[in-house]
Amino acid sequence: MLTFDDPAISVKNVTKIFGEQKVLDGLSFDIEKNSITTILGFSGAGKSTLIKHILGIMSPTSGSVEVLGTDLKSLDQMELREFRRNYGMLFQYAALFDSFTARENVAFPLREFTPLKEAEIMSTVKDLLLSVGIKEESFDRLPSELSGGMRKRVGLARALALSPKIMLYDEPTTGLDPITTKMVNNLIVETSKDKRNDREMTSVIISHDIKATLEISDYVAFLDRGKIIEYLPVEEFKKSDKEVVQEFLRL
Numbered sequence: 729m730l731t732f733d734d735p736a737i738s739v740k741n742v743t744k745i746f747g748e749q750k751v752l753d754g755l756s757f758d759i760e761k762n763s764i765t766t767i768l769g770f771s772g773a774g775k776s777t778l779i780k781h782i783l784g785i786m787s788p789t790s791g792s793v794e795v796l797g798t799d800l801k802s803l804d805q806m807e808l809r810e811f812r813r814n815y816g817m818l819f820q821y822a823a824l825f826d827s828f829t830a831r832e833n834v835a836f837p838l839r840e841f842t843p844l845k846e847a848e849i850m851s852t853v854k855d856l857l858l859s860v861g862i863k864e865e866s867f868d869r870l871p872s873e874l875s876g877g878m879r880k881r882v883g884l885a886r887a888l889a890l891s892p893k894i895m896l897y898d899e900p901t902t903g904l905d906p907i908t909t910k911m912v913n914n915l916i917v918e919t920s921k922d923k924r925n926d927r928e929m930t931s932v933i934i935s936h937d938i939k940a941t942l943e944i945s946d947y948v949a950f951l952d953r954g955k956i957i958e959y960l961p962v963e964e965f966k967k968s969d970k971e972v973v974q975e976f977l978r979l
């Protein structure tokens with residue numbers, strides 16, 4: 729198992745039980761700061777449950793999750809809400825507000841969580857949208873007037889608005905055509921690299937789209953029935969001798 733001196737995320741012996749079902753089973757692993765790490769697994773393996781633990785939306789039945797050196801258990805609800813400003817998240821369907829334009833969607837977290845004045849917000853929003861490749865002519869369009877790929881870009885701009893230290897991607901390319909998948913992958917890498925220069929950003933991708941994520945990951949973990957059964961730098965992961973991993977790689 730990979731270990732890191734100063735991990736961004738440290739999952740320590742986490743078990744999560746729903747009724748009779750053990751969904752996470754004594755899970756322990758670290759995620760390196762400033763890396764792109766993908767957590768792969770079949771449907772039902774426990775990926776979403778794990779992400780919810782990293783976000784502090786769910787608490788473990790036993791064990792602990794440390795993010796940026798803080799044990800999430802030690803935070804009360806108010807502190808946890810404040811702590812979540814460290815996170816950015818891009819969901820499968822980008823989850824934009826339908827009745828807000830692209831500009832308003834990206835402005836939302838800045839209005840909600842920062843003391844910035846309107847002119848500063850508008851200038852930050854412009855920079856963010858341009859940085860993900862949205863042209864000014866599209867700033868005032870509603871999500872329904874944008875393509876799927878453009879919605880992802882706007883979703884990414886919104887997720888980056890508060891300069892997150894931890895960026896979580898939940899199935900970022902599932903259901904997208906190959907060209908849009910490539911575009912989203914490039915954006916994930918560019919975003920991660922950009923941020924590496926001047927500040928910290930760790931990217932965690934949850935996916936069952938192995939082909940899309942292998943190209944861009946530094947590390948890959950394979951979650952199977954609540955346990956990490958393989959966790960390696962990407963090139964070594966491809967050569968894993970675990971039967972279930974090879975089965976997954978052949979899909």
Ligand SMILES: Nc1ncnc2c1ncn2[C@@H]1O[C@H](COP(=O)(O)OP(=O)(O)OP(=O)(O)O)[C@@H](O)[C@H]1O
Pocket residue numbers: 746751769770771772773774775776777778936
């Ligand atoms: N709140 C809950 N209450 C009861 N069971 C749950 C709850 N959340 C998840 N589960 C169960 O935990 C198991 C793992 O679910 P989870 O959504 O974490 O898997 P996943 O790997 O993300 O799957 P998918 O790729 O299909 O999203 C499933 O059997 C699910 O039914």
